Amino acid sequence: MAHDSLYAQPEAPAERAEAHAWWRTALTRWDTVIVVVLAAVVVVASLSIDGFASTGNAQFLLLDVVPIALIALPLTLIIITGEIDLSVASTLGLCSAVMGQLWLTGLPLEVIVVLVVLLGGLLGAVNGVFVTRFGLPALAVTIGTLAAYRGLAYVVLGDRAVADFPYDWTAASLSTVAGGSLPWAMVMVLLLACAFGVVLHVTPFGRKLYAMGNNAEAASFAGVSVATAKFWLFVTSGAVSGLAGVFWTLRFASARADNAFALELAVVAAVLLGGVSIFGGRGALLGVLAGVLLLGTVRNALQLADVSSEALYVVTGSLLVASVVVPNVVGMARSWLRRRRRAAPA
Amino acid sequence: GGTTRGSENGGGEPAASTGTANPDAPLKEGLSVAFLPKQINNPYFTVAGGGGEDAVAEFNGEYKEVGPSEASASSQVSYINTLTQQQTDVIATSANDPNAICGALNTARQSGAKVVTFDSDTNPECRDVFISQATAEGIAHVQVEMIAEQIGGKGKIAVLSATPNATNQNEWIELMKEELEKQEYSDIDLVTVAYGDDDDQKSFQETQGLLRSYPDLKGIVSPTTVGLAAAARYLSGSQYQGKVALTGLGTPNQMRQFVKDGTVEKFALWKPSDLGYLAAYAGAALASGQITGEQGQTFEAGKLGEYTIGENGVIVLGPPTVFEKSNIDEFDF
Amino acid sequence: MASDATPLLEVRDVTKSFGAVAAVRGVSFGLFGGEAHALVGENGAGKSTIVKMLAGVHQPDTGAIVIDGTAVSLGGPAEAQAAGIAVIYQEPTLFPDLSVAENIFMGRQPRGRFGRIDHAAMKTATERLFDRLGVRIDPDRPARGLSIADQQLVEIAKALSTDARILVMDEPTAALSGVEVERLFAVARTLCAQGAAVLFISHRFDEVFSLCQRVTVMRDGAWVSTDPVADLTVDTLVRYMVGRDVSALFPKEDVEPGDVVLEVDGLSRHGVFERVGFSVRHGEIVALAGLVGAGRSEVVRAVFGIDRYDEGEVRVNGERLSNGSPRAAMAAGLALVPEDRRQQGLVMELSIERNATLTRLGKLTRLGVLTGRGERSAAGDWADRLRVKYGRLSDAVSTLSGGNQQKVVLAKWLATAPTVLIVDEPTRGIDVGTKAEVHRLLSGLAAQGVAIVMVSSELPEVLGMADRVLVMHEGRITAELGRDAATEEAVMLAATGQEAAA
Amino acid sequence: MKTGAPVAEGQQATPTAEPAKTNGRTRFVQRLWVVREIGIAAALGLLVLVTAIDSPGFLSAPSIRDVLLGASILVILAVGQTVVIVSRNIDLSVGSVLGLVAFATGKLFLAAPGTPIVLAILAGIGLGAVCGAINGALVATARVPALVITLGMLYVYRGVDHLWAKGQQINAADMPAGFLSMGTSTLLGVPVLAFIALAVVLVAGMYLHSYRSGRELYAIGSEPNAARLSGIPVGRRVFGAFVVCGGMAGLAGALYAARFGTIDATVGTGLELEVVAAAVVGGVAIFGGSGSVYGAALGALLLTTIGTSLAVLRIDPFWQQAVVGGLILAAIGLDRLLALRVANRLKGRSSHGA
Ligand SMILES: Nc1ncnc2c1ncn2[C@@H]1O[C@H](COP(=O)(O)OP(=O)(O)OP(=O)(O)O)[C@@H](O)[C@H]1O
Ligand SMILES: Nc1ncnc2c1ncn2[C@@H]1O[C@H](COP(=O)(O)OP(=O)(O)OP(=O)(O)O)[C@@H](O)[C@H]1O
Numbered sequence A: 001m002a003h004d005s006l007y008a009q010p011e012a013p014a015e016r017a018e019a020h021a022w023w024r025t026a027l028t029r030w031d032t033v034i035v036v037v038l039a040a041v042v043v044v045a046s047l048s049i050d051g052f053a054s055t056g057n058a059q060f061l062l063l064d065v066v067p068i069a070l071i072a073l074p075l076t077l078i079i080i081t082g083e084i085d086l087s088v089a090s091t092l093g094l095c096s097a098v099m100g101q102l103w104l105t106g107l108p109l110e111v112i113v114v115l116v117v118l119l120g121g122l123l124g125a126v127n128g129v130f131v132t133r134f135g136l137p138a139l140a141v142t143i144g145t146l147a148a149y150r151g152l153a154y155v156v157l158g159d160r161a162v163a164d165f166p167y168d169w170t171a172a173s174l175s176t177v178a179g180g181s182l183p184w185a186m187v188m189v190l191l192l193a194c195a196f197g198v199v200l201h202v203t204p205f206g207r208k209l210y211a212m213g214n215n216a217e218a219a220s221f222a223g224v225s226v227a228t229a230k231f232w233l234f235v236t237s238g239a240v241s242g243l244a245g246v247f248w249t250l251r252f253a254s255a256r257a258d259n260a261f262a263l264e265l266a267v268v269a270a271v272l273l274g275g276v277s278i279f280g281g282r283g284a285l286l287g288v289l290a291g292v293l294l295l296g297t298v299r300n301a302l303q304l305a306d307v308s309s310e311a312l313y314v315v316t317g318s319l320l321v322a323s324v325v326v327p328n329v330v331g332m333a334r335s336w337l338r339r340r341r342r343a344a345p346a
Numbered sequence B: 001g002g003t004t005r006g007s008e009n010g011g012g013e014p015a016a017s018t019g020t021a022n023p024d025a026p027l028k029e030g031l032s033v034a035f036l037p038k039q040i041n042n043p044y045f046t047v048a049g050g051g052g053e054d055a056v057a058e059f060n061g062e063y064k065e066v067g068p069s070e071a072s073a074s075s076q077v078s079y080i081n082t083l084t085q086q087q088t089d090v091i092a093t094s095a096n097d098p099n100a101i102c103g104a105l106n107t108a109r110q111s112g113a114k115v116v117t118f119d120s121d122t123n124p125e126c127r128d129v130f131i132s133q134a135t136a137e138g139i140a141h142v143q144v145e146m147i148a149e150q151i152g153g154k155g156k157i158a159v160l161s162a163t164p165n166a167t168n169q170n171e172w173i174e175l176m177k178e179e180l181e182k183q184e185y186s187d188i189d190l191v192t193v194a195y196g197d198d199d200d201q202k203s204f205q206e207t208q209g210l211l212r213s214y215p216d217l218k219g220i221v222s223p224t225t226v227g228l229a230a231a232a233r234y235l236s237g238s239q240y241q242g243k244v245a246l247t248g249l250g251t252p253n254q255m256r257q258f259v260k261d262g263t264v265e266k267f268a269l270w271k272p273s274d275l276g277y278l279a280a281y282a283g284a285a286l287a288s289g290q291i292t293g294e295q296g297q298t299f300e301a302g303k304l305g306e307y308t309i310g311e312n313g314v315i316v317l318g319p320p321t322v323f324e325k326s327n328i329d330e331f332d333f
Numbered sequence C: 001m002a003s004d005a006t007p008l009l010e011v012r013d014v015t016k017s018f019g020a021v022a023a024v025r026g027v028s029f030g031l032f033g034g035e036a037h038a039l040v041g042e043n044g045a046g047k048s049t050i051v052k053m054l055a056g057v058h059q060p061d062t063g064a065i066v067i068d069g070t071a072v073s074l075g076g077p078a079e080a081q082a083a084g085i086a087v088i089y090q091e092p093t094l095f096p097d098l099s100v101a102e103n104i105f106m107g108r109q110p111r112g113r114f115g116r117i118d119h120a121a122m123k124t125a126t127e128r129l130f131d132r133l134g135v136r137i138d139p140d141r142p143a144r145g146l147s148i149a150d151q152q153l154v155e156i157a158k159a160l161s162t163d164a165r166i167l168v169m170d171e172p173t174a175a176l177s178g179v180e181v182e183r184l185f186a187v188a189r190t191l192c193a194q195g196a197a198v199l200f201i202s203h204r205f206d207e208v209f210s211l212c213q214r215v216t217v218m219r220d221g222a223w224v225s226t227d228p229v230a231d232l233t234v235d236t237l238v239r240y241m242v243g244r245d246v247s248a249l250f251p252k253e254d255v256e257p258g259d260v261v262l263e264v265d266g267l268s269r270h271g272v273f274e275r276v277g278f279s280v281r282h283g284e285i286v287a288l289a290g291l292v293g294a295g296r297s298e299v300v301r302a303v304f305g306i307d308r309y310d311e312g313e314v315r316v317n318g319e320r321l322s323n324g325s326p327r328a329a330m331a332a333g334l335a336l337v338p339e340d341r342r343q344q345g346l347v348m349e350l351s352i353e354r355n356a357t358l359t360r361l362g363k364l365t366r367l368g369v370l371t372g373r374g375e376r377s378a379a380g381d382w383a384d385r386l387r388v389k390y391g392r393l394s395d396a397v398s399t400l401s402g403g404n405q406q407k408v409v410l411a412k413w414l415a416t417a418p419t420v421l422i423v424d425e426p427t428r429g430i431d432v433g434t435k436a437e438v439h440r441l442l443s444g445l446a447a448q449g450v451a452i453v454m455v456s457s458e459l460p461e462v463l464g465m466a467d468r469v470l471v472m473h474e475g476r477i478t479a480e481l482g483r484d485a486a487t488e489e490a491v492m493l494a495a496t497g498q499e500a501a502a
Numbered sequence D: 001m002k003t004g005a006p007v008a009e010g011q012q013a014t015p016t017a018e019p020a021k022t023n024g025r026t027r028f029v030q031r032l033w034v035v036r037e038i039g040i041a042a043a044l045g046l047l048v049l050v051t052a053i054d055s056p057g058f059l060s061a062p063s064i065r066d067v068l069l070g071a072s073i074l075v076i077l078a079v080g081q082t083v084v085i086v087s088r089n090i091d092l093s094v095g096s097v098l099g100l101v102a103f104a105t106g107k108l109f110l111a112a113p114g115t116p117i118v119l120a121i122l123a124g125i126g127l128g129a130v131c132g133a134i135n136g137a138l139v140a141t142a143r144v145p146a147l148v149i150t151l152g153m154l155y156v157y158r159g160v161d162h163l164w165a166k167g168q169q170i171n172a173a174d175m176p177a178g179f180l181s182m183g184t185s186t187l188l189g190v191p192v193l194a195f196i197a198l199a200v201v202l203v204a205g206m207y208l209h210s211y212r213s214g215r216e217l218y219a220i221g222s223e224p225n226a227a228r229l230s231g232i233p234v235g236r237r238v239f240g241a242f243v244v245c246g247g248m249a250g251l252a253g254a255l256y257a258a259r260f261g262t263i264d265a266t267v268g269t270g271l272e273l274e275v276v277a278a279a280v281v282g283g284v285a286i287f288g289g290s291g292s293v294y295g296a297a298l299g300a301l302l303l304t305t306i307g308t309s310l311a312v313l314r315i316d317p318f319w320q321q322a323v324v325g326g327l328i329l330a331a332i333g334l335d336r337l338l339a340l341r342v343a344n345r346l347k348g349r350s351s352h353g354a
């Protein structure tokens, strides 16, 4: 109940019922809205910005969004259950550092990759234990592990950067399908997205995530094991962040403790832009993918148009604010109009 | 060090030296020159970029400066990719990570761009030339010389560096240690290296920590502008002012006050604007075919005169300038 | 005592709808200074909605609230307070992190110099209030963890502290024992004597008759009558309220009970209930009766595994059920329709079909995947069987009326085809017609051999539906009455603990 | 180590549960509220002790002065953040607001070198309050979650800062000496900044404890629906909390300019999570309703002292952040433990007479 909406009006339920009816359709539509906006941005940019529509640029754009897209997948599920994981970027950094350190010890990379992903899962499990067993707020816990994991990354690798990963691997991280513009890494993201999408949208587990995000008590009355589900989501989030760490390290051929520093807020922003409610219970994976791509595309297009990186900040922030304010204000305006209409004949 | 980083996705080895150099080729007009600093809005790079802009204006090119707001290699990669798409002729960059931006730079070179690194190098196989602000030896030498002079050639000193993985600083510190091995410095004892992460508050705290844990410290060397300014501010407000010597690398504007109030006697730095100026000319020379980056080639760099490419494609700007009370007011950067 | 003067407060032809639900339809009555006025009606009759309009929480769609002869518009709770109206809401609205004293004086704290809150004065004032009510609650303790009864007392103290001219109390006594009720009435009578008007809502007729001078009856949102209490008997009041013969509402079919399915043995959850034991047979409806707070809900929650119990055991068909696992209970064929449908029964923002299928998603999958069609047909099936009125199955369940929401909760659990169905207050907030439907449904299920445990605070429902009645008082079963022995008096006596266990 | 004292006390104070013992229990409960702060203070003391044993100079006057100086700005930010968090909101934009105001202060002195210091600080507070008002207006009127809004505004304010600065750096030489000396000078051996922070803590502490609108913030955070039913103007109060938080960030920004003298557009980047961490370590419940500015201030002091101590102890700099993270986890875990204990002691005990 920590999440009951603060600003629902006193005459709540009925008004809310209407608002919700609207909200639901709006939000099922928010996916569409954001996909349409994305398409529009792509079309406009292709027509007006030199070099945007080239194969090479598409490849770079997609490569750039891979880590955020990867991490956003499990984070979407976590936020839908009403929790949050801010430690993802630090998990990525620690996994990258450990990957470098293990490479120095001479282990084969195949083994290292598996170990690193497992390590990510373990780090996620720590978050999960704190949140589900000790009942601590996820925001506070993951701020703590955000600092702790990044710190441990420095402890592991210190000031060193490990860079001599084999060419085959680093090249593979950049390679594209049939030499076109679709990186294999993006294919991996899309496959994972399909898997997460299936789990979220058409399995009993996914249904239960929405239920517990909206009303954990009612979910547990219906026999849903809320704590267990959340725990495994944190584990998944950690493991996928570990995988993102592997990609990051190979793509930049550089394992460093400060990799992906401060990426967490960008990921959260992308997820929220995709229409996922920070209070849980609402959102869809398609919207999140579109949100991630929208941020990446806008960034890329503005860069090509020589818009300064400062303006990018303003654009990102405004998009985020607009994504929550606009639907709400429209909803409030509608119900106000409806009330006026109802009152008028009386 | 890496073994294979230089290679880029699928494509063969970048053409490090295409064709032969023609020292007499005229500088092309209308060259597009992009400066990509470690971080945009960083005053040091703003000044360097200003030098570059002047140079580009002199040879009638198109200048622009792009870059990330935060000093990260991954964002630099994305900007390099953008510049590649824009078919920029010359990319002058200062690397946040010697390895991470390598691939992107080589892709840019394959599509025809000339890459000049300045201030902070990448691996040599990823760029055409590197403009070094001074030789690392020169920087190490001048700093050791300054601190030795200020503490009377005797006593404990410490180094306050930038981040623990800053390439430049680490190289200089290594060379300073070698320099200190010399007989004339045998009474000087380098006790520790602290890291202020190029963060003002952290550097401030680290300075304070140094003085707490080594009460008999005689001097501090801070080979980074942020660290030097923060340390100076700490000393100027403490009882150590004038008792503990401080020197290193800093900008005159930041240090003016501390030189005048006696906290700092002298410090050094190259002129960042000259660094940018030279980088722009080197890029233009590369793009015009005057040079290819081979050792021994020479080119004319406007008002700075003639430069010769050294080993590994390194071009050295010159000895650092030492700033002290008598000359500091002549500089504004 | 009834005066012919202008009423202190008058509700004049007010109407209030929530979406499609007309909660209040053209209700008028007046509150006179020096009088206590009762408002009675079935669940969902619209009483609390009237209260919320007086409190400024809701604004009437039409009609007006008139104070001292002038129509006022109460835009919010603050304005109602300023107009001299103090309200005790049906559900306690306390701040769990703040102290009891602060809860009482929030927004009206006594102030000392520089406008600073005088904490000591606030504490003394709180103690004085509690003295008047004859209770001892530590003013400095946080409100978190107070029992429902104590929470209700704090609410009462809060309302008294305002020295309001109009005191509105929505079921203030629901959680209180006789002693506290008497103290409360004494205070209320004093206030009346000082010229204040009191609006009192209760489902207990003895209280209505002992405190009030006048009573207004509501049915399905509409005004039925306003009469002096002296002119009425309980029977006439009930007839006004329900509008027809009560017993006709409960068409319990006679069923020959089968074998024992559910056995509860010596179940204890310390401090909540002690050594509760009973058994239920196939086809039998066993009612758990008692006053609010007797611990009935806690018992059924523990049986179903929502809460863990400390001692005892639960057996289904002779198999012991593991403690604290709703999943195990569901696997054994149990179903629990919880008392609070908004909090516990439904996920309000999800669609009707998502809610209806939440309990048996696993069975609706094909190759582990839910195809929308299977869910929709399963949900639609049940919605039709229970005659739920809905627009589309994909509408949020929050858009349904309360009765239809309750049907969705029932659908959700009936769909699991339980052998033991536990229903906690199955007809709370359900309108008269629907209530009969629910009763017919329960009765029909029993006829099919389902064992039913029914917790209900409505005595007529208990008497009409149950084969056997277990009466609880303060966490213990105090009587077990067969259908014939279960009379209103017998149940009430056992429920108030005035009679040794039968 | 932090739990030791309260538990022992608790056992003494609650041997029975009879209403007659109410007084003893009252004291116990009151103590428990205080204890949250005592726990942090004890941790702080322990840290100082360990550091001082290793390096006695740590307890010298100048050293303490340095610690206080270092903590002042974070304390002020944490106080503002606490005001918002108790009302069940959060402000992630404080780092950006601080940066923006610091730069604006520098610009002010560049444009009008003669500006009186007090005026400059007031201008800083004003600008911060405007930023806070924008956050508050969006949160309270558009009724959207504070976390999303302030995350968005974090980017917006930072972007505005960068756009304005365009790579410019403002140096000590550009600001009046009097202003800069305020950043480092001392009064009776205590830094002026620390006095300002102390004043802020005391004023905010008194406001939250002793004024109606302050208590209403706790009420809102504790149970928003009940707050509305009690007639508390929820929207207005939340708006006010954001304005206060913004104003504090503004004050901190102006003081930052005075203290560091070198300002560019990156000032304060990433500070928001540190501020939230300080509040959380200080026992402020992230979902509102409880916690005090004193706790938050101690939390900020503790985090800063850790930074300084680890530097003084010459602990491997790479360990520092890991230690900070571990400490945050320990602190919230401890807070939870205490809350559970309180709940257990109060559970199942009817406190009114029969
Ligand atoms: N906020 C709301 N939104 C939608 N419907 C509502 C709302 N509040 C009340 N209702 C509906 O209005 C009707 C009257 O409800 P109200 O709470 O006034 O009943 P009541 O007479 O107080 O019942 P009880 O005796 O159970 O307290 C019910 O059908 C209820 O479901
Ligand atoms: N939140 C709570 N905190 C403390 N005690 C509680 C709480 N809720 C209920 N209780 C206590 O638990 C006991 C049983 O309450 P329960 O709700 O089970 O009663 P009930 O007979 O089911 O009443 P209802 O008709 O309201 O369902 C009562 O003594 C009540 O005071």
Ligand SMILES: [Mg+2]
Residues within 6 Å of the ligand: C047, C048, C049, C090, C170
């Ligand atoms: Mg009611």
Ligand SMILES: [Mg+2]
Residues within 6 Å of the ligand: C293, C296, C297, C298, C339, C424, C455
């Ligand atoms: Mg109950």
